Amino acid sequence: MTISCDTLPQGTLNVEQAQAHILASIPVLQANEHVTLWQAQGRILAETVSAPLDVPPHRNSAMDGYALRHADLTTTTPLNVIGTAFAGRPFAGAVQPGECVRIMTGAVVPDGTDSVVMQENVQRDGDTIRLTATLQAGENVRHPGEDMRTGDAVLQAGHKLNAADLGLLASLGIGEVSVLRRPRVAFCSTGDELKGIGETLQPGDIYDSNRYTLYGLLQKLDVEIIDLGVVKDTPEAVEHAFQQAMQLADILITSGGVSVGEADYVTATLLRLGQVNFWKIAMKPGKPLAFGTLGQGFFFGLPGNPVSVMATFLLFLRPAILRMRGESVPVVPEYPAICDTPLKKAAGRKDYQRGICQRDASGQWRVSSTGGQGSHILRSMSQANCFIVLPLEWSNVEAGTTVSIIPFEGLL
Ligand SMILES: Nc1nc2c(c(=O)[nH]1)N[C@H]1C(S)=C(S)[C@@H](COP(=O)(O)OP(=O)(O)OC[C@H]3O[C@@H](n4cnc5c(N)ncnc54)[C@H](O)[C@@H]3O)O[C@H]1N2
Numbered sequence: 001m002t003i004s005c006d007t008l009p010q011g012t013l014n015v016e017q018a019q020a021h022i023l024a025s026i027p028v029l030q031a032n033e034h035v036t037l038w039q040a041q042g043r044i045l046a047e048t049v050s051a052p053l054d055v056p057p058h059r060n061s062a063m064d065g066y067a068l069r070h071a072d073l074t075t076t077t078p079l080n081v082i083g084t085a086f087a088g089r090p091f092a093g094a095v096q097p098g099e100c101v102r103i104m105t106g107a108v109v110p111d112g113t114d115s116v117v118m119q120e121n122v123q124r125d126g127d128t129i130r131l132t133a134t135l136q137a138g139e140n141v142r143h144p145g146e147d148m149r150t151g152d153a154v155l156q157a158g159h160k161l162n163a164a165d166l167g168l169l170a171s172l173g174i175g176e177v178s179v180l181r182r183p184r185v186a187f188c189s190t191g192d193e194l195k196g197i198g199e200t201l202q203p204g205d206i207y208d209s210n211r212y213t214l215y216g217l218l219q220k221l222d223v224e225i226i227d228l229g230v231v232k233d234t235p236e237a238v239e240h241a242f243q244q245a246m247q248l249a250d251i252l253i254t255s256g257g258v259s260v261g262e263a264d265y266v267t268a269t270l271l272r273l274g275q276v277n278f279w280k281i282a283m284k285p286g287k288p289l290a291f292g293t294l295g296q297g298f299f300f301g302l303p304g305n306p307v308s309v310m311a312t313f314l315l316f317l318r319p320a321i322l323r324m325r326g327e328s329v330p331v332v333p334e335y336p337a338i339c340d341t342p343l344k345k346a347a348g349r350k351d352y353q354r355g356i357c358q359r360d361a362s363g364q365w366r367v368s369s370t371g372g373q374g375s376h377i378l379r380s381m382s383q384a385n386c387f388i389v390l391p392l393e394w395s396n397v398e399a400g401t402t403v404s405i406i407p408f409e410g411l412l
Pocket residue numbers: 189190191193194206207208209210211255256257258259260261286287288302303304305306308375376
């Protein structure tokens with residue numbers, strides 16, 4: 001799994017260019033593992049599954065009622081009930097003309113019979129029955145293989161398993177499947193100012209929040225998560241974390257240290273150990289982003305500001321991880337909405353402002369700002385349920401303008 005980033009443009013990219021370069025570089029992980037059905041939800045099938053048997057395996061009744069020979073219904077003579085067929089306990093004998101068998105839903109339809117009348121359409125008198133409604137030949141009989149036939153390719157390689165698929169596999173007696181291995185994603189925060197929860201803040205310190213945000217975002221994507229903790233701003237600490245990631249992970253995500261500050265050992269270490277591109281992306285928040293290869297894996301250096309972490313993760317890392325998982329990468333839908341608050345914006349960067357959207361009584365989407373939009377104001381993200389996407393060339397937005405929104409539903 002190696003890429004060459006030689007051809008990637010340096011300097012400032014727009015969001016779409018950066019997304020395209022990243023997706024073109026990330027391969028589907030070519031590694032399989034076997035999992036039981038209990039662990040298979042949401043996993044991507046590595047091999048096509050063919051049915052080893054017919055489902056249903058036998059002719060069975062769709063109703064509680066009586067199994068009979070349709071030809072017997074040409075007269076009004078009552079039919080003799082000669083036994084009972086339960087699901088899992090078939091009727092053992094053969095059914096002769098003029099006879100029928102009491103039958104339950106799912107029970108094997110006895111030899112000699114071809115139709116089932118539901119009990120609501122029968123008048124029973126001792127051990128005989130008489131039909132009170134018409135019945136089609138073959139009615140209420142389910143046939144072997146009606147759902148799946150032996151040899152049918154029922155699930156294709158590359159399919160993402162859902163709850164219905166788990167039941168389908170179980171109905172075929174298949175308890176284990178070969179799936180693509182989940183990407184291993186290591187992440188860390190960098191910065192001397194960062195303290196762990198429970199530690200006392202000294203002047204200049206803040207609590208590390210990005211690791212918790214990243215953990216939550218990664219959990220949504222069903223990857224193997226490797227937490228490398230908080231890494232100090234020293235060459236040794238950064239190198240140690242990167243060496244660990246090279247041993248353990250397919251992707252390393254760092255936050256912080258990708259701008260132009262002086263305690264920036266992330267970039268220096270990466271240049272030594274990997275192949276890296278540093279970009280400025282014409283977006284706000286999330287201007288600086290480092291992307292490249294590290295050993296056999298990939299590296300994403302996200303900016304340290306907490307809202308920038310979320311925006312760059314959702315726009316660049318999420319599609320990359322979906323691709324590596326073997327999933328199709330969906331286009332994230334944008335919808336028009338009337339903006340009820342004026343928005344401040346400088347031209348030159350595409351803005352992902354945080355908003356609250358809802359439909360009004362007429363079904364029209366409306367959106368308003370969550371307030372302060374600095375990339376350090378995580379509360380604006382926590383209160384939001386959508387991004388308000390403002391094109392690069394736009395400047396300030398007046399209330400009443402139609403804007404584009406990206407609802408967070410399914411993303412966070
Ligand atoms: N002279 C310039 N300065 C900056 C520029 C620039 O173009 N020229 N870009 C600004 C932009 S935009 C961003 S975004 C940041 C990105 O900086 P870094 O990626 O180097 O991040 P840091 O400086 O390490 O941190 C930025 C900010 O975020 C806080 N932080 C960092 N890690 C965490 C964490 N794990 N949990 C919570 N908060 C964190 C950190 O304390 C800083 O306040 O650069 C601008 N500067």
